[in-house]
Amino acid sequence: MSALRQDSPSPRGHRPLTAADTAVSSSDQPAGSRTQNSAVPRRGSLMQEPVLVLNATYEPINVTAVRRAMVLMLKGVAQAEELHSSEVHSAAHSHRVPSVIRLVAYRHIPQQSRALSRKNILLRDRNTCQFCGRVFPSSELTLDHVVPRSRGGRSTWENLVACCYRCNNSKGDRTPEEAGFKLARRPRPFTLHTSRQLMRLIGHRDERWRKYLFY
Numbered sequence: 697m698s699a700l701r702q703d704s705p706s707p708r709g710h711r712p713l714t715a716a717d718t719a720v721s722s723s724d725q726p727a728g729s730r731t732q733n734s735a736v737p738r739r740g741s742l743m744q745e746p747v748l749v750l751n752a753t754y755e756p757i758n759v760t761a762v763r764r765a766m767v768l769m770l771k772g773v774a775q776a777e778e779l780h781s782s783e784v785h786s787a788a789h790s791h792r793v794p795s796v797i798r799l800v801a802y803r804h805i806p807q808q809s810r811a812l813s814r815k816n817i818l819l820r821d822r823n824t825c826q827f828c829g830r831v832f833p834s835s836e837l838t839l840d841h842v843v844p845r846s847r848g849g850r851s852t853w854e855n856l857v858a859c860c861y862r863c864n865n866s867k868g869d870r871t872p873e874e875a876g877f878k879l880a881r882r883p884r885p886f887t888l889h890t891s892r893q894l895m896r897l898i899g900h901r902d903e904r905w906r907k908y909l910f911y
């Protein structure tokens with residue numbers, strides 16, 4: 697971890713925030729690259745835009761939404777490192793929304809602090825059914841116990857995978873081998889590596905994340 701950081705230029709020393717970073721034309725707005733939304737983000741959707749969260753040491757630790765990031769800034773817990781090209785308006789002010797924030801105080805993040813949850817398992821498996829390999833919206837996926845619970849399979853990172861309803865039904869109370877299914881990948885707990893890859897996936901359209909994620 698520390699070796700990786702030393703190899704890379706410190707984000708702060710890398711390039712100071714310039715006027716060009718803050719005065720971005722509307723064509724730079726992430727909404728432009730979206731397929732579902734109209735060209736101009738609705739305020740609600742802007743508040744849901746992903747924000748990269750850095751530890752005080754500039755280590756990327758999480759992804760949150762604009763709304764939550766702004767709460768952390770208001771509380772003085774975090775400060776903006778990079779700004780989004782869009783702003784939100786209140787009665788008297790307009791606020792640039794953050795694209796990257798950094799915690800003011802260092803927070804120790806245990807390697808496997810990710811909660812075992814449906815959301816995180818779908819995130820790890822990238823919303824892909826681990827048996828048929830197709831990508832589904834979250835609402836069309838369930839969690840499958842690779843070794844069924846009735847056979848002693850536990851609810852762990854290693855035994856839970858994203859699964860479409862069709863595969864889940866046809867697998868039933870059998871192991872993948874018995875059902876003639878093959879797992880797309882061996883399920884693993886979230887690791888720092890996995891998280892960083894996910895952060896890159898989530899942030900691939902935001903240039904401002906790059907220097908913190910080294911891609």
Ligand SMILES: [Zn+2]
Pocket residue numbers: 825826827828829830859860861862863864
């Ligand atoms: Zn499937």
